[in-house]
Every structure is written in C-alpha cells, then in structure tokens.
Amino acid sequence: MTGSSAPSAHDRAVKRARLLAILDERDAESLVLSSHGALAWYLDGARTHTSLMGDPVLQVRVDREGDAVSAFSNEAARLLAEELPSGIEVSTAPWFGALGDGFAGSAGAGAAGSGSDAAGPRSLVESDIAAELRAARASLLPAELARYRALCVDTAEVMTDALSAASPGQSERALAASVGAGLLERRADPIVLMVSGFARAGYRHPLPGDDPIGSRAMVVACARRHGMIANITRWVSFGAPATSSGSGDRAEAERRILEVEAAYLDATTAGATLASAFEAGCASYGQAGFAADEWRNHHQGGAAGYNGRDPRATSKTRDAIQSNQAFAWNPSAPGVKIEDTVLLGPSGIESLTVDPRWPTVQHAGRARPAELRL
DSSP states (O other), rough: OOGGSSSOOOHHHHHHHHHHHHHHHHHEEEEEESHHHHHHHHHOOOOSSSSTTTOOOOEEEETEEEEEEETTTHHHHHHHHTTSSSSSSSEETTTTGGGGGGGGTTGGGGGOOSSTTTSSSEEEGGGGGGHHHHHHSSSSSSHHHHHHHHHHHHHHHHHHHHHHOOOOTTTTHHHHHHHHHHHHHOOOOOEEEEEEGGGTOSSSSSOOOOOTTTTTEEEEEEHHHHHHHEEEEEEESSOOOOOOOOTEEHHHHHHHHHHHHHHHHHHOOTTTTHHHHHHHHHHHHHTTTSSSTTTGSSSSEEEEEESSSBBBBOOOOBBBBOOTTTEEEEOOETTTOOOOEEEEEEEEEEEOOOOOTTTTEEEEEEEEOOOEEE
C-alpha cells in the first residue's frame, strides 16, 4: 500500500485500544473478528475478499498479548505481500478447513470463536458484541477519514462523468457498465449498481435491465475501497421536466424530498441515537406533503463506513451517534430519491460525495444535488 492507502500506526493503535476496552468491559481474554467490515476496519483498509460474494479469507484474534491472523493457506502469501499491515503474526489454515484451525497452537486458541467456556479463558465472537463493535468503528480516525474522503469524491466524479455522457437511447445496463468501469479504474469495487429508466421509475431498488433509459434515469452506486463504502444516488433527465404521476409537479416533489432529507440530517447530532434521527425523518414525510407512512415503502439509510449501512436505522436502533461518524440517509417517494454520504464533523453535516461539476440547489443551508438536465 502506498500514499493515502498506507496503514497508519496511530489509527491501528487507537483501534486496538478500543477493542481491549471491550475485552475489559466483558471480562474476556480475546475476541475474533470475522466479518469484512470489522476486518477491513481493524486491518486499516486491507482487502479481505477474493469473491465479492464470498466470506473473508482470514480472521483476526485480538487479545492482550497482541494480534494474530489466520488465513487460508492459498491466500496467505498474497495477503502478507499486498494487504496486511506489517508486524502481524500470520498462521494458516488449509483451504479445505476452517479459518479457526489456523489459531491452533497459539495462546488462547482453545477458546477462539467458542464464546463463554468454563474450561478455559472466555473468547468473544462478533455476534457477542455487535453493538460494541459498531460503536468502536463509528468515529473515523485521521488516516481512514482521508481515505474515505478520497473514495467519496472519486465516486461522485465517476457518476458525473457517466451521467453527463448518457443519452435517452442508452440501455440501463450500459449506463451501469459505464459507472462500474469508472469505479474500477479508480480502484474501487462497485458492490451495488442500480439504474432505473423512465419506464421503471417506480422501483426503489432497480437492478439494471436492457431497455433504454428514456427521458429520465436514476443511478445508484455503492463503491468500496480500503474496506470503506461510499453511497450515492443521482438523477439525469433529457428535455423539459415532466409531471410525476401521484407526486404533483416533479420539481415540487424534488423540493419536498429535500425537506425530508433535511429532517434526517438535522436530527443527526452527536449523542442522539440512530432511532431518534430515524423517527424525526419518518415524521417529516407527512409534514412535507407525502403520505405519512411513505417511509414504510423503502429503508431510509443510516450510519455508513465499513458496511453499506452500519447499521441500517430503524426505531429500535439505539446506537449512539458519534462525532466524525459517516451516514447515508436515502429518503424516497414515487419518482424522487436523494442520497449522499455525509460526515458529522465539528461544524455539523458535511457532504462527502461531492463533485463541483454536478448541479446543486441550496436547501436548509446546505448545497444538495439537483437533477442533471441534458
């Protein structure tokens, strides 16, 4: 890794201290990290996959003596050479075995991944401490925040490039391919690509098809680099605006969905909970002139970072909002949707998925993405 992608000794020390604090609080001796989000966070941006659909090819055990990595034997050499920070002990498990086998013979190995064990030291697995792990990685540290900023800008620029070159006769699939190619050229994995043309505007999660996009299209992308995920939605249209069925004038519907988004963003404050921000945004639908229960028709987003949503917010999500935490709210209604990756910084909400070339409107004191009209 080079440049901004280089592992940060400072960040890694802080992350380790956060995990040791969890061990102390739970009176445990070790914990095993096994998910892509937790592993990429703790290993400072390492790629932990081979297949985008597959499970991680390594695990990490954290205890008071240090960190140990267990990797599949056919992946270990590449991981050591290209992905893992220096100074980590690496053992191997056979590719046909279980990753936990790689910890055999190490201190505390008998309890690794076993939960509470009366015969030996207590080891935690991720499911034991899911909320604590989310809290540990919520507040972004300097090096990872720099990487995230760069990813978000790259993602926004790719969307501008692809949609500026779009045409009504282009197929949804071709437009998705253009976005995907741009992300891959910038070393980001397009883990979600969605496109809806005019004829499919009613779908909130539109996988791209073969039909032409027509007079208007929505494009959604989630791009992963260094383990972090940028989330963005953009709209492009051709010719004069049309009326959105069931939503009144489209421009008015776009203004009203900004009202809903503003309620989410205004409620995203340090010390509040994701549940309280979620409820504030949901309550704003009726106030903005949409159906009061419109929020039920699609998820509304939540915290962001090392997972697409970390976690997705509901009225039961009691995670405390932290300073320097990222979010991606995505309120929607028929024919309208808005989504940016933002940061709760010292001065409030800061949009990260920003390209100065993209048109914006001012709303609630913030520059918000408008529809690109060609």
